[in-house]
Amino acid sequence: MLPVTERQRTREAAAGVPLGALIGLLAGAAALGVAELAAAFTGPRSAPLIAVGGTAVDLTPEWLKDFAIRTFGTHDKQVLLGTVAAGAVVCAALIGVLARRHRVPASGGLALLGLAGVAAALTRPSTTAVAAVPALAGTAAGVAALLLLSARAARAAAAHRACGDRRGFLFGAGGTVLVAALSGTAGRLLAGRRSVAGARRNLRLPAPSSPAAPLPAGAGLRVPGVTPFVPPGRDFYRVDTALVLPQVDPGTWTLRVHGMVDRPFEITFDELLRLPLLERDITLTCVSNEVGGPYAGHARWLGASLPELLRRAGVRSGADQVLSRSADGFTASTPIETVMDGRDALLAVGMNGEPLPIAHGFPARLVVPGLFGYVSATKWVVDLKVTRFADDRAYWTRRGWADHAPVHTMARIDVPGALKRVRAGWVPVAGVAWAQHRGIAAVEVRVDGGPWRRAHLAPVPNTDTWRQWFLEWDAAPGTHRLEARATDATGAVQTERRADPYPSGATGWHSVVVTVT
Template sequence: TASRAAVRLPRPASPAQPVPAGARLAVPGISPFTTPNRDFYRVDTALVVPKVDANRWRLRLHGTGVREELTLTLRDLMARRTVERDITLACVSNEVGGPYVGNARWLGVPLADLLREAGVRPPSEGGSADQLVARSVDGMTIGTPVEDVMDGRDALLAFGMNGEPLPFEHGFPVRMVVPGLYGYVSACKWIESIELTTFDAYDAYWVPRGWAAEAPVKTQSRIDTPRPFGRPAAGTVMVAGVAWAQHRGVRRVEVRVDDGPWQEARLAAEDTRDTWRQWTYPWEAAPGRHTLTVRATDGTGATQPERRTATMPDGAQGWHSVVVTVEGGE
C-alpha cells in the first residue's frame, strides 16, 4: 500500500476532452455518467487481491514478431506520452439489464505505441502475430486481437482511474483497457507480461472453459429507473437509463410501454463513441401493471435484437424490460 500512496500521476500529454454539459442528466435513480471507483464493478478470479509493489513491478513485452523485447518499470511507463480518455468497460458475464458495466476516466500510455516501438505489425500490415496474450501477476491470461489494439482506438496500458492511481482491486499498478472489447478478452489487471503469438498457437484462460476467443462488446441498453416491481404514482414518470456500444456509439434509444409502439427516448449528449450514453423518456403512466422495454441502435444503424441469449460464449443480448405497478388515479 505504501508504494501506491507514493505514486504521483503524470499530467496527460493528451487530456480527455471535457464531458459535454448535456452528457450528465439530472434524473433521480439514473447511473451517473462517471462511475466512482468505489462503485465500479469488479469481476475476476483473484481470491485475494494482489498488492503489487510498484517499485519492483516490471512489464515484459516479447514474442512472435517482436524485433526488440522491452522491459519497463512503472516510472518508464509514466515518462512516456500519456493519454487520458473516458472509456466504458463491460463484462461478458453481464446479463441483460445487469450491473457489470461502468464508465471511468483512464490515464495511461497507448499500447500501440509500445508495440510499434518493439517492431510489432498488425496482421493487416503483414505482422506474424494475431493475438496478444497479457499475463497477470496471479497467472491469469487474457488474449486480445493484435489488429484491434493497433487499429487506432484508444487501447491503453492504464495506471490512473478517475484521477487517482489504479485501486488495487482494479489492477494496480497497471492494467489494460481496450474500448469495444469485453473485459475477458482485453482488460488484464495486475499485468506483468505481454506476449505476441497467434490464436492457433495459444488459448487464453477463458477459451478452454467455453468462452469465445474474440468478443466485441454487444449493443446494450438498460432501464435504471423505475426499478423492477416499483410502484410509481400515476402521472408523468421519468423512465431513464444508460445504453452502450463501445467503439460504435449509440445513435438511438427507444422505449415501449406494454405492447404499444416504440417511442424515441431523449439521448444525453455523446461524450465519445467509447462511452455509454444516458437517456430519458417521460411516460404518462396510467394506473395498473405495466411492462417497460428498452432497445438501442448503435452508430452503424444496427438495432438490438429482441431474443435474449445467454452470456456464454460471447456476451448476452436482448431487450431489457421491467414490470411496474402504477398507483393512484381516479
C-alpha cells in the same frame, strides 16, 4: 436390557463424538494457523484455503460460475472461500471423531487433506515449489495436534477420575488454541506488510500529454436513480478470478513485451510514467453481465498507448493476438487487429485522476474499448506476449468463451426499477446504453408491446462511453411492461433474441414490470 459395561461403552462412545469433533477442529485450527504464518513468507496465494479456492474456481463449470455471479454478485469470492472453509471444518470434525478410536487412519486422513492443499498450491499459475511449504507446515502441525490431543483424551477417558489426565488434556487443548491464534495473527500481520497501499498513496502521476476534454454539459442526466455518468470508484464493478488481491510493488514492477516481435523489451514503472500518457473516457463491460445487469462501469483512464508499445516491439507478420498475463497468472487474449485499428487502447496507470485502485489493477492494467473485459482488461498486468490464437489460449478462451468478444449494443432501464410502484401521470423512464467504439445513435422505449418511442439522449465525449437516455411516460393505472432497445451508430439495432452470457455475452431487450397506482 444391556449389561452395565455395554451401556457404559455406548454412553462413552456417544459422549466421545463431541469431544472428537472438538479435537479435530482444534487440530484443523492449528494447521490453518501455521499454514497462514508460512504463507506470509511464500505469498498469500500459497495459503491452503486460497489455493484450494483458486483450484475450485478453475474446475467450476461455466453454468455454476454464471449462477454464482448472478446470485452473489461481487460477493461471490467471499461465498466461495466460506464454502471451502465450511468444508474444511466438517472434514476436521469428522477426522477428530475418527481419531478417538483410530488415531493412525485419522492422521492419514488429515495428511491427505494437506496433500490436496499442496497439489492445489503447486498447480496455481506462475508458482514455484516453495508454494507447497504452507500446506506441508500446516499438515505437520495439524497431525501433531491431532495425535497429542487424541492421546491425552484417551488417557483421560481411561482414568476419568484422574484430575491430572483431564488437566493434561486441557493444557494440550489450550496450547493448541494458543498456537493457532498466535501463528494465524502473526501470519496476517506479516502478510499486511506486503500491502502496496502505502506505495499507491504516495504515488504522484504525471500530467497527461493528451488530456481528455471536459465532459460535455448534460452528459449526466439529473434523474434520481439513474447510474451516474462517472460512478464513484467504490461503485465500479469488480469481476475477476483473484481470491486475494495481488500486491504488486511499482518499484519492482516490470512489463515484458515478447513473442512474435522483432525487438522484445522490458519496461519499468518509472519508464512507463515517462512515456506520453493519454487520458481517455472509456466504459468497460463484463461478459458475465446479464441483460440489464450492473457489470458495466465508466471511468476516465490515464495510460500509455498500447499500440505504440507494440510498434516499439515490432509485431511480426502472422501474429493475431496479444496474450496478456497478470501478476497472479491470469491470462487474456486480445485481437491485435482490434488494438491497432486506431482506438485508444491503453496500458493504464490511473483511474479518475488517481493511481489505479489495488482492486482494479494497480499499478498497471489494460483497457481496450469495445471488447468485453475478459479479452481486454487484464489487471496487474506484467507480461504481453505477441502470438497467435492457434498457438496460445487464454484463461477463459480455454474454457470455451469466444476469442473475439466485441461488446453488444445494449440499453438498460435504471428507473423505474423492476416491480416498483409509481403514481399515475408523467413518469420518468431513464437509463444508460452502450455500444463501445461504435456509439449509441438512438434508444427507444415501448409500453406493453405498443409502438416504440424515441428517448432523449444525453451528450457524450466519444463513442467509447455509455450514454444516458430519458423519456417521459404518461402512466395509466395498472401493471405495465416497459422495454428498451438501442441502435448503435452503424445502424445496427439491439437484437431481441435472448442469449446467456456464455460464450460471447448476453443479448436481448431489457424490460421491467411496474405497477401504476
